[in-house]
Amino acid sequence: MGNRLDEFRAYRARMNERISEIGHRDINRFFSLDSAAYRDGALDARTKELLGLVASTVLRCNDCIDYHLDQCVKLGWSDAELYDALNVALVVGGSIVIPHLRHAIETIDLLRAEQSPPASVAESD
Amino acid sequence: MGNRLDEFRAYRARMNERISEIGHRDINRFFSLDSAAYRDGALDARTKELLGLVASTVLRCNDCIDYHLDQCVKLGWSDAELYDALNVALVVGGSIVIPHLRHAIETIDLLRAEQSPPASVAESD
Amino acid sequence: MGNRLDEFRAYRARMNERISEIGHRDINRFFSLDSAAYRDGALDARTKELLGLVASTVLRCNDCIDYHLDQCVKLGWSDAELYDALNVALVVGGSIVIPHLRHAIETIDLLRAEQSPPASVAESD
Amino acid sequence: MGNRLDEFRAYRARMNERISEIGHRDINRFFSLDSAAYRDGALDARTKELLGLVASTVLRCNDCIDYHLDQCVKLGWSDAELYDALNVALVVGGSIVIPHLRHAIETIDLLRAEQSPPASVAESD
Amino acid sequence: MGNRLDEFRAYRARMNERISEIGHRDINRFFSLDSAAYRDGALDARTKELLGLVASTVLRCNDCIDYHLDQCVKLGWSDAELYDALNVALVVGGSIVIPHLRHAIETIDLLRAEQSPPASVAESD
Amino acid sequence: MGNRLDEFRAYRARMNERISEIGHRDINRFFSLDSAAYRDGALDARTKELLGLVASTVLRCNDCIDYHLDQCVKLGWSDAELYDALNVALVVGGSIVIPHLRHAIETIDLLRAEQSPPASVAESD
Numbered sequence: 129m130g131n132r133l134d135e136f137r138a139y140r141a142r143m144n145e146r147i148s149e150i151g152h153r154d155i156n157r158f159f160s161l162d163s164a165a166y167r168d169g170a171l172d173a174r175t176k177e178l179l180g181l182v183a184s185t186v187l188r189c190n191d192c193i194d195y196h197l198d199q200c201v202k203l204g205w206s207d208a209e210l211y212d213a214l215n216v217a218l219v220v221g222g223s224i225v226i227p228h229l230r231h232a233i234e235t236i237d238l239l240r241a242e243q244s245p246p247a248s249v250a251e252s253d
Numbered sequence: 254m255g256n257r258l259d260e261f262r263a264y265r266a267r268m269n270e271r272i273s274e275i276g277h278r279d280i281n282r283f284f285s286l287d288s289a290a291y292r293d294g295a296l297d298a299r300t301k302e303l304l305g306l307v308a309s310t311v312l313r314c315n316d317c318i319d320y321h322l323d324q325c326v327k328l329g330w331s332d333a334e335l336y337d338a339l340n341v342a343l344v345v346g347g348s349i350v351i352p353h354l355r356h357a358i359e360t361i362d363l364l365r366a367e368q369s370p371p372a373s374v375a376e377s378d
Numbered sequence: 379m380g381n382r383l384d385e386f387r388a389y390r391a392r393m394n395e396r397i398s399e400i401g402h403r404d405i406n407r408f409f410s411l412d413s414a415a416y417r418d419g420a421l422d423a424r425t426k427e428l429l430g431l432v433a434s435t436v437l438r439c440n441d442c443i444d445y446h447l448d449q450c451v452k453l454g455w456s457d458a459e460l461y462d463a464l465n466v467a468l469v470v471g472g473s474i475v476i477p478h479l480r481h482a483i484e485t486i487d488l489l490r491a492e493q494s495p496p497a498s499v500a501e502s503d
Numbered sequence: 504m505g506n507r508l509d510e511f512r513a514y515r516a517r518m519n520e521r522i523s524e525i526g527h528r529d530i531n532r533f534f535s536l537d538s539a540a541y542r543d544g545a546l547d548a549r550t551k552e553l554l555g556l557v558a559s560t561v562l563r564c565n566d567c568i569d570y571h572l573d574q575c576v577k578l579g580w581s582d583a584e585l586y587d588a589l590n591v592a593l594v595v596g597g598s599i600v601i602p603h604l605r606h607a608i609e610t611i612d613l614l615r616a617e618q619s620p621p622a623s624v625a626e627s628d
Numbered sequence: 629m630g631n632r633l634d635e636f637r638a639y640r641a642r643m644n645e646r647i648s649e650i651g652h653r654d655i656n657r658f659f660s661l662d663s664a665a666y667r668d669g670a671l672d673a674r675t676k677e678l679l680g681l682v683a684s685t686v687l688r689c690n691d692c693i694d695y696h697l698d699q700c701v702k703l704g705w706s707d708a709e710l711y712d713a714l715n716v717a718l719v720v721g722g723s724i725v726i727p728h729l730r731h732a733i734e735t736i737d738l739l740r741a742e743q744s745p746p747a748s749v750a751e752s753d
Numbered sequence: 754m755g756n757r758l759d760e761f762r763a764y765r766a767r768m769n770e771r772i773s774e775i776g777h778r779d780i781n782r783f784f785s786l787d788s789a790a791y792r793d794g795a796l797d798a799r800t801k802e803l804l805g806l807v808a809s810t811v812l813r814c815n816d817c818i819d820y821h822l823d824q825c826v827k828l829g830w831s832d833a834e835l836y837d838a839l840n841v842a843l844v845v846g847g848s849i850v851i852p853h854l855r856h857a858i859e860t861i862d863l864l865r866a867e868q869s870p871p872a873s874v875a876e877s878d
Contacts, residue, residue: 164779170337183308189563192345209295211400233393283715317724347599348597349812462669463671472846474559477566536654545831545836562811639855689813
């Protein structure tokens with residue numbers, strides 16, 4: 129029960145909690161600086177999450193892609209807009225990005241399925 | 254005479270022309286796909302250029318940063334907005350990005366100086 | 379039943395199909411440009427796949443390595459030739475490439491096992 | 504039975520053995536040069552393993568992180584010292600390193616659990 | 629007098645000499661392993677240099693590109709073949725490779741000019 | 754008059770000042786987090802600068818290499834120790850690191866020349 133997104137969210141929450149409890153002052157400051165980077169400022173949070181998505185995709189980090197896609201969907205970006213952003217990442221980063229594009233597209237589909245869960249069980253083919 | 258932006262623009266234009274005249278069909282197709290990625294679509298050109306800027310910065314390519322900053326300024330992004338985008342790139346990419354942040358900030362200053370050239374000579378202190 | 383190569387091939391085919399059905403014109407054009415890069419031209423397809431293998435290895439992408447190894451084996455490169463190509467990638471990319479070298483060597487062994495399957499079941503020792 | 508560290512160690516040992524038996528002279532020389540880099544010299548092995556850990560973390564290779572953490576713990580680096588080294592890697596490499604920081608912290612916890620195994624089973628979930 | 633290729637060759641020769649005279653055994657062994665990777669073996673030197681060129685291009689190292697292009701031209705690869713190899717690098721590595729593609733094309737032109745120097749002065753159009 | 758180290762130090766100081774005066778709170782916080790990472794803690798500043806050097810070298814950033822070498826020399830690391838650290842970076846990062854190794858060795862020589870300037874004038878100030 130639960131898909132790979134749920135597993136990722138649980139692992140991420142558990143380990144972030146573990147890192148926080150270690151109490152390394154500068155590591156904790158880095159995490160709060162990281163959160164701050166995506167808050168409304170001169171650019172709004174919505175745009176910043178899209179920037180985070182593209183940065184994560186060209187740097188080829190699936191966990192980072194999943195996190196930012198989760199935020200992007202919550203903040204109302206449409207599929208068509210996300211595909212356009214991923215296309216920029218694909219052109220900048222090249223075919224080496226394609227495995228991460230596959231992952232991203234699958235994640236978008238999983239996130240949409242969470243928004244309107246099918247009547248019957250589903251999720252795996 | 255002219256600053257490093259003018260030199261970059263001239264070199265870029267000359268070599269793109271040279272590449273085009275070689276006539277390699279697929280290299281030319283790549284260049285046109287690259288241009289297409291930043292045109293208005295589900296996302297507008299303005300947003301896409303900002304995505305291109307952040308992608309270029311985390312991948313640490315000064316020429317790409319200069320190109321996208323040039324476009325971003327033309328499309329009306331303010332300094333404060335560009336700084337916010339560069340901050341996302343800095344947090345995602347880390348201190349290894351700092352030399353490219355210095356370059357980007359200098360480029361923004363050069364681009365603004367082009368927009369409102371000082372009465373007297375300028376540009377190099 | 380089936381090894382990790384079969385799983386990869388199935389996932390890759392399923393997600394490429396999904397991406398294709400989305401119908402984003404420029405993403406689809408990128409995929410066709412990607413395919414075109416490995417067709418016979420001034421260099422033959424065989425040499426190009428070996429170039430793709432080395433590029434994938436220094437950029438440390440296991441899925442890309444598996445894809446190009448699959449093609450390289452189909453196009454007749456011998457183990458000794460593949461090892462020489464992987465050695466170039468190892469020297470250029472350094473010890474950080476070693477986990478991907480392990481993966482690549484395992485993939486070559488899986489591909490050879492597909493070519494001459496043992497009488498009994500096998501594959502996992 | 505056994506955690507992900509045991510699986511990694513077994514896979515690494517098995518594939519290194521396989522690579523060695525292939526007998527590619529230069530690949531084997533690379534492996535011995537790699538081992539030599541971490542032996543006592545002008546810098547001691549202890550410092551060199553810490554350098555290897557930070558290099559592996561900014562280059563974002565989990566297998567390499569696990570290998571060097573294993574050595575670092577054997578050579579007597581404390582948790583506080585390892586966290587300081589990982590903090591350098593985090594600041595240099597940015598938030599894209601965070602998933603690997605999570606992995607590294609989990610690995611340190613697994614390594615410490617090996618040193619003083621709990622009376623009852625534990626460790627998984 | 630002398631173009632950027634001559635400057636690069638002189639700097640490279642001077643610093644390699646300096647590194648060699650330092651006498652660090654393992655650094656020297658790395659350099660000889662690096663040379664060995666491009667010698668005739670299961671693959672011939674010609675193919676290996678082309679692999680080195682593509683690896684250098686996707687990893688975006690201009691000095692490495694220049695070195696391998698120099699070797700590739702000496703070993704008889706034609707412009708059309710080199711363009712095909714660079715196209716593979718461009719598709720794999722994406723538009724972030726374009727500044728290095730410009731550099732590579734310029735280097736090829738400089739290398740051909742060395743082979744058949746024009747009657748009059750040369751090098752800058 | 755003045756070598757490339759002096760130019761780098763002046764440019765770095767000038768642009769860091771410019772960035773600071775912009776007053777982007779989070780960019781400034783990043784810079785102070787960056788400085789903090791190299792202060793005495795569980796690991797001493799001396800070890801941390803060596804970690805910064807190796808991280809910078811495998812990530813192939815000449816400006817970062819120069820900055821950390823400057824600090825490393827001030828903090829008393831010997832040439833032999835720095836060569837050992839650079840050798841770790843070379844083995845981890847591969848031959849693509851070699852142009853940066855050349856740069857690093859040249860920087861070490863320039864830094865030593867600053868410490869014991871030759872009787873006659875020479876090149877640095």
